[in-house]
Amino acid sequence: MKKQTIRCPYCGGTAILRDASYVYGDKSRGGQVYVCSHYPICDSYVGVHPGTVIPKGTLANKELRQKRIQAHQTFDQIWKQRILSKPDAYRWIADKFCLNTKQAHIGYFSSYMCDQLIAESVKVLHNNRRQHAFG
Ligand SMILES: [Zn+2]
Numbered sequence: 001m002k003k004q005t006i007r008c009p010y011c012g013g014t015a016i017l018r019d020a021s022y023v024y025g026d027k028s029r030g031g032q033v034y035v036c037s038h039y040p041i042c043d044s045y046v047g048v049h050p051g052t053v054i055p056k057g058t059l060a061n062k063e064l065r066q067k068r069i070q071a072h073q074t075f076d077q078i079w080k081q082r083i084l085s086k087p088d089a090y091r092w093i094a095d096k097f098c099l100n101t102k103q104a105h106i107g108y109f110s111s112y113m114c115d116q117l118i119a120e121s122v123k124v125l126h127n128n129r130r131q132h133a134f135g
Pocket of ligand 1: 010043
């Protein structure tokens with residue numbers, strides 16, 4: 001398979017596959033990350049799926065990384081509380097945002113999309129709680 005070039009969406013730099021400790025230091029839990037060639041001036045990177053060199057999404061700066069973590073924490077409650085199964089929860093994202101199932105991953109989301117997902121997830125969680133309360 002041809003190795004694809006991944007670009008930094010902030011500065012246009014090339015993403016370089018490095019050991020995770022390059023950005024996480026001692027806090028690294030192993031694995032690899034795609035890091036912008038201008039790091040740390042351009043603070044932008046993304047992890048890979050464990051055991052692969054496939055990026056989990058697009059490179060993200062600090063603000064977007066935190067937003068994606070926040071979106072994950074809220075959205076994950078939908079399947080962790082078994083309101084939907086995990087695959088159904090991802091299909092729900094795809095339907096909600098008119099995405100195909102490949103695009104329906106938080107790793108590809110912009111800050112705006114994360115905000116939308118958080119808002120929609122909160123609605124689902126809230127409605128579910130109410131059903132339980134009256135059921
Ligand atoms: Zn960059």
